[in-house]
Amino acid sequence: MKVAIIAHDGKKAEMVRFLSNYHDILKQENISLIATGTTGSHVEAGGLKVERVASGPMGGDAQIAARITEGKIHVVFFFRDPLDKHPHEPDVLMLMRICDVHNIPLATNPATAELILKGLSDS
DSSP states (O other): OEEEEEEOGGGHHHHHHHHHHTHHHHTSTTOEEEEOHHHHHHHHHTTOOOEEOOOGGGTHHHHHHHHHHTTOOOEEEEEOOTTSOOTTHHHHHHHHHHHHHTTOOEEOSHHHHHHHHHHHHHO
């Protein structure tokens, strides 16, 4: 199972804290992580192994979306900052639409991500 990790700048620290809390689940052999560039560097600094693509504004959101359409990503954790403007908002909306089109679980906040991870750990 491949889990995509994305976080806007204002949510990167929150993402790392969240992932640290679920480190044991995320280190399982059947789970691998992929992240947009800057988020990925923060996740790596937090002690998790992660494949990195470009940063979001440089096309990373589109790379994640492309992999979803190829069936290579199964879950997306995208901690969005709803209180800030993002120049690549069209890419963000496209990624969210692709998740809906392909029926991919998408967590945009820690509460939803927690429910998804608990579901993964029970299966």
